[in-house]
Every structure is written in C-alpha cells, then in structure tokens.
Amino acid sequence: MLSNKPAKLDFGHPPETIPFWKRLVHEALSLSTPTPFYLFSALPVAERMAELDAALTNAGFQPAIGNRQPKISFRHWLSCKTQPVAPLLRWWREQGRGIEVVSEFELRAARAEGYAPENILVNGPAKHHWLPQFELHALAVNFDSPAELARLLPQAKKLNWRCGVRINTSEEFDPENPQFPTQFGFMPDEAVTALKKLLRAKARIETVHFHLRTNVSSVRVFERAIGEVAEVCRAAKFSPWHLDIGGGVPVRNVLTRGGKVYDGEFGLRSFAQMLRQSAKLFPSLREIWLENGRFISTGSGVLVVKILDVKARRGVRQLICDGGRTLNALMSVWEQHALLPLTERRSEEMLTIVHGPTCMAFDQLARIPLPRSLKAGDHLVWLDAGAYHIPWETRFSHGHAAVWWHDERGLRLVRERQGFRDFWGQWLP
Ligand SMILES: Cc1ncc(COP(=O)(O)O)c(C=O)c1O
Structure with a gap:
C-alpha cells in the first residue's frame, strides 16, 4: 500500500x-x-565513502588501497550489481579501488573498464557454470557451494585465486519470509568441511565471507554473524586474513512504505567500533572487506x-x-x-x-x-x-x-x- x-x-x-x-x-x-x-x-558517492572511512579510521583501522597492507585495514569493493553504470566503474577504479561482481557480464564489464584481475572479487551463486571460461590470475573468489568448490578448486590452484568461503549464518534469511533461509553460501558445518578441503589442497584460502541482506537494521546483527563465522573458523582450524562482511549498511533519507527510516538504529560509529572489537576473534586478520551498495550509491x-x-x-x-x-x-x-x-x-x-x-x-x-x-x-x-x-x-x-x-x-x-x-x-x- x-x-x-x-x-x-x-x-x-x-x-x-x-x-x-x-x-x-x-x-x-x-x-x-x-x-x-x-x-x-560521483560527488555523493565520495561523500558517503568519506563518512564510512572516517568512522572506520576513528575506530583504529587503516584504509587499504591497491596493494598496500598496513596491519588491520579495511577495503571497499564496489558492488557492481547495485549501480552498473560505466562511468561509475571508471571513476571508482581511478580511486584505486576494487570491484565485486556476481555474473559473467559483470566480470566482463569490470575487465572492459580496466580492472586488473587482482582488483576483482567474484561472488554469487552457481559461478562454476560461467567462471571456468576465464583464465584470470589472482582473482579473489568467494565460493558459494560444495558443487562450486569441487568444480573450481583445480582452476583456483592453477590460477592462484585468492579463495574465500561464503558462510550462511543464522542471521541471514529471506527478509520477506524470515522463516526461510536464503539460498546463498555454505551452512556452517558445510563451511568447516569446505575450509578443511581448501587447506588440505593447499589452495590460497584467505577469506571468510557473509552478506546478510540489504538494509540491516542494527549493528548487533553484524556482530552476531561475525561471532558465528569465528566459530566456523575455530572448528576448521583456519585463521583468515580477510573478513568480508558484504553489504547491508542501511540507506539514508529513504522511508519504508510504512513511513519509517531504515537507519534509525544503525550508527556508523558503533558499527566501526563493533568491527574493531570483533576483529579480535580472528588472530591473523589483515583486512576487513566491505561491499556496500545501497549505503554508498542511493x-x-x-x-x-x-x-x-x-x-x-x-x-x-x-x-x-x-x-x-x-x-x-x-x-x-x-x-x-x-x-x-x-x-x-x-x-x-x-x-x-x-x-x-x-x-x-x-x-x-x-x-x-x-x-x-x-x-x-x-x-x-x-x-x-x-x-x-x-x-x-x-x-x-x-x-x-x-x-x-x-x-x-x-x-x-x-x-x-x-x-x-x-x-x-x-x-x-
Ligand atoms: C554479495 C553481496 N554483496 C554486497 C551487496 C550489496 O548490498 P547492499 O546494497 O545492501 O549494501 C549485495 C546485494 O545484493 C550482495 O549480494
């Protein structure tokens, strides 16, 4: 209505x-x-990025642009699906930042706009049906299912992909039908098996990932999801370098149909401070990865x-x-x-x-x-x-x-x- x-x-x-x-x-x-x-x-995008960066920097993180790797830093990936607009992709690349893609066309678009493979993060389900055609070295790839991992593991090793595993925590569900799970990622027990498999295969496994949904209403939801991911890592005896928390920071200046704001209970400062605390759960952590679409480009x-x-x-x-x-x-x-x-x-x-x-x-x-x-x-x-x-x-x-x-x-x-x-x-x- x-x-x-x-x-x-x-x-x-x-x-x-x-x-x-x-x-x-x-x-x-x-x-x-x-x-x-x-x-x-591009100007409002730059403003939102500056705000997010200020909150993260104040909480004690450092920006990671390009290949510089200070102690614990944060890295923003452009969510291509949110705003697949060529000049935005170009403008973003000129800032030295990477892009997150979830389809063959998005990967081709990123390549067409000049992104080097090491600045491309491949997410999304069922990519074993299209990713094998790309002979790209050092891509970052977050696996989404056991079938995908089985099919892509040899290629991941051959091409030295920086591998990750998407974990479906209990905080992730279909927002329109919360009693049902989403279709994405590995369930925690499957994720433990997948991480062990990647470790055994001596693949370059570096990342654990989740994306909860859009407009996550509270920082606590992220905190609980990160806690579950840390449990998975402990069970798999795996210490990730990168914690990729997807997108989901809520939009501003937009109301629900019922007239409520989306970000009423979400503060960027407490988000950044929560990340600083939660990072302690991962002893080898080097970078927090963020893939915000809506917050940045709405x-x-x-x-x-x-x-x-x-x-x-x-x-x-x-x-x-x-x-x-x-x-x-x-x-x-x-x-x-x-x-x-x-x-x-x-x-x-x-x-x-x-x-x-x-x-x-x-x-x-x-x-x-x-x-x-x-x-x-x-x-x-x-x-x-x-x-x-x-x-x-x-x-x-x-x-x-x-x-x-x-x-x-x-x-x-x-x-x-x-x-x-x-x-x-x-x-x-
Ligand atoms: C894997 C992944 N990352 C990031 C995003 C961006 O989400 P948002 O626009 O809510 O920040 C999405 C959106 O669907 C996604 O699926």
Missing part, C-alpha cells in the same frame, strides 16, 4: 542536497534532453520525469508522467523517496498520485500531497535513485531512459534514451 501521509519534502536530506540536484537537472534540461532520464553524480542519483497529462477523480489528482515505477523505479514498491517539482509551485496541496506511462495501475511512483497547480509539461525529480534502479529498469511498452553522469569534470550524457531501432532491433529476422 502506498502511504497517504503527507510526505516531508526533504526526507531528512541536508539543505544543500536539493539545490545541488536542481542545478544539475536544469543544466541537463537546458541541453534539450528528452525525459525520462537518470542523472547520477544518494548519488535522481530520476527526472515530465508530466504528460493530468486527471482529477474521486478526490485525488493523477499526474501521468513519461517515466515512473514500472519503467524506472521498481524500488518504489518498497520505499518512499523524496519527490519534488523541479519548479516550485506555490498553491494549495492536494493528494496526488504520480503515475508512469505504462498500462498498469501498479505504475505509481508516489501518492503524496503536491501543489494543485502542477501541470502538463512540468518536471518532477525523484531523489535517491542511485541504487538498484538501473538493474531493475524495464522496457514495458517504452524504451530505456537516458543517463547523465556528473563528476569533478562536469556533466555529460553517457547513455542515449533508447530509440525504436534498438527497442525492436533485438529480434532476429
């Missing part, structure tokens, strides 16, 4: 956020950009749509726009984001449903009070579109949106809006 509650326009965003995006959107529109489009910027983008038609019926106004949930913002099924008119309209507000152009009642970006004077031709800006929007775009009756990219070098178009030829040209004669 969409909320009928009045939306607080800024959703807790700092005051400079909205003018920052409005300025960039005006600039893109001044270049006669067709809507809908996404506009992504705030780095907006979706811009244009109002095409306006209706009023049964006490609500309906704005039919050229983009919306079905095409561009599946996240709106679960989340409420700040949505603002690009040009301020001073008039009485009325409950308004913002629809996309597809023939689905489901296609509703928001149901919030908006100025009654909004009219066809006006633009709306949906904030926090920088995570899991591109991977979940559809081509439902329409083509993909254009994409703009902004970084220290300015603003530029990086993907054209999909035209008919591309939309229909996929079919063989």
Whole structure:
C-alpha cells in the first residue's frame, strides 16, 4: 500500500542536497534532453565513502588501497550489481579501488573498464557454470557451494585465486519470509568441511565471507554473524586474513512504505567500533572487506520525469508522467523517496498520485500531497535513485531512459534514451 501521509519534502536530506540536484537537472534540461532520464553524480558517492572511512579510521583501522597492507585495514569493493553504470566503474577504479561482481557480464564489464584481475572479487551463486571460461590470475573468489568448490578448486590452484568461503549464518534469511533461509553460501558445518578441503589442497584460502541482506537494521546483527563465522573458523582450524562482511549498511533519507527510516538504529560509529572489537576473534586478520551498495550509491542519483497529462477523480489528482515505477523505479514498491517539482509551485496541496506511462495501475511512483497547480509539461525529480534502479529498469511498452553522469569534470550524457531501432532491433529476422 502506498502511504497517504503527507510526505516531508526533504526526507531528512541536508539543505544543500536539493539545490545541488536542481542545478544539475536544469543544466541537463537546458541541453534539450528528452525525459525520462537518470542523472547520477560521483560527488555523493565520495561523500558517503568519506563518512564510512572516517568512522572506520576513528575506530583504529587503516584504509587499504591497491596493494598496500598496513596491519588491520579495511577495503571497499564496489558492488557492481547495485549501480552498473560505466562511468561509475571508471571513476571508482581511478580511486584505486576494487570491484565485486556476481555474473559473467559483470566480470566482463569490470575487465572492459580496466580492472586488473587482482582488483576483482567474484561472488554469487552457481559461478562454476560461467567462471571456468576465464583464465584470470589472482582473482579473489568467494565460493558459494560444495558443487562450486569441487568444480573450481583445480582452476583456483592453477590460477592462484585468492579463495574465500561464503558462510550462511543464522542471521541471514529471506527478509520477506524470515522463516526461510536464503539460498546463498555454505551452512556452517558445510563451511568447516569446505575450509578443511581448501587447506588440505593447499589452495590460497584467505577469506571468510557473509552478506546478510540489504538494509540491516542494527549493528548487533553484524556482530552476531561475525561471532558465528569465528566459530566456523575455530572448528576448521583456519585463521583468515580477510573478513568480508558484504553489504547491508542501511540507506539514508529513504522511508519504508510504512513511513519509517531504515537507519534509525544503525550508527556508523558503533558499527566501526563493533568491527574493531570483533576483529579480535580472528588472530591473523589483515583486512576487513566491505561491499556496500545501497549505503554508498542511493544518494548519488535522481530520476527526472515530465508530466504528460493530468486527471482529477474521486478526490485525488493523477499526474501521468513519461517515466515512473514500472519503467524506472521498481524500488518504489518498497520505499518512499523524496519527490519534488523541479519548479516550485506555490498553491494549495492536494493528494496526488504520480503515475508512469505504462498500462498498469501498479505504475505509481508516489501518492503524496503536491501543489494543485502542477501541470502538463512540468518536471518532477525523484531523489535517491542511485541504487538498484538501473538493474531493475524495464522496457514495458517504452524504451530505456537516458543517463547523465556528473563528476569533478562536469556533466555529460553517457547513455542515449533508447530509440525504436534498438527497442525492436533485438529480434532476429
Ligand atoms: C554479495 C553481496 N554483496 C554486497 C551487496 C550489496 O548490498 P547492499 O546494497 O545492501 O549494501 C549485495 C546485494 O545484493 C550482495 O549480494
């Protein structure tokens, strides 16, 4: 259900956020950009990274960039699946950081953007069906199942992969059906067997890994999961160099459908301090690995749509726009984001449903009070579109949106809006 509650326009965003995006959107529109489009910027990514780095550094860790290895350090991997946008991959690589991939296409994308194999971490299930084709030395690979390990172990040895094992702790479950486990990783007893097998085979086993889910609500959840992983290591008589805790740091400035913040009980400081304490459970630990997607990139983008038609019926106004949930913002099924008119309209507000152009009642970006004077031709800006929007775009009756990219070098178009030829040209004669 969409909320009928009045939306607080800024959703807790700092005051400079909205003018920052409005300025960039005006600039893109001044270049006669067709809507809908996404506009992504590297600057908010850099800000989130700085915050996370400050918390970790204050807790006593050191950043590990490239091959430098101070005592216990932390290393961020870009979660490619969260925001597979070519200029982001390039910008991130220029910072000397590595990338986490979970599919053949993502691995190829990382290679195409210039990542060296030792700066690529391969995760995800069933990769024994596609990874064998790659003859890449020194990849970091976290195994996900006994079958995968059996198939890939000879290659891991031959190519000197830096191996890890993903462990499915009791803190990991399907968030929509918490009584059921997820399909990922080794159960703890299987993980002990896998670690022993890797040790016996004299493979380069260095890492233990978990990824719990997205938007983990509390630091304690991570702490308990790390405790279970330490138990597995003890049972396997294995001392990892790397503890890879996946992603899951919760998003900011975004509300649940019920109107709650995701990060209400999660502090970055206590997260970092907990990691510092938990690191003591691993006597040979050199690095903590983090693979945060949503926390880092949600705030780095907006979706811009244009109002095409306006209706009023049964006490609500309906704005039919050229983009919306079905095409561009599946996240709106679960989340409420700040949505603002690009040009301020001073008039009485009325409950308004913002629809996309597809023939689905489901296609509703928001149901919030908006100025009654909004009219066809006006633009709306949906904030926090920088995570899991591109991977979940559809081509439902329409083509993909254009994409703009902004970084220290300015603003530029990086993907054209999909035209008919591309939309229909996929079919063989
Ligand atoms: C293995 C792994 N690492 C990292 C992430 C990123 O998660 P998040 O965006 O919640 O930080 C995911 C997301 O699915 C994942 O599966």
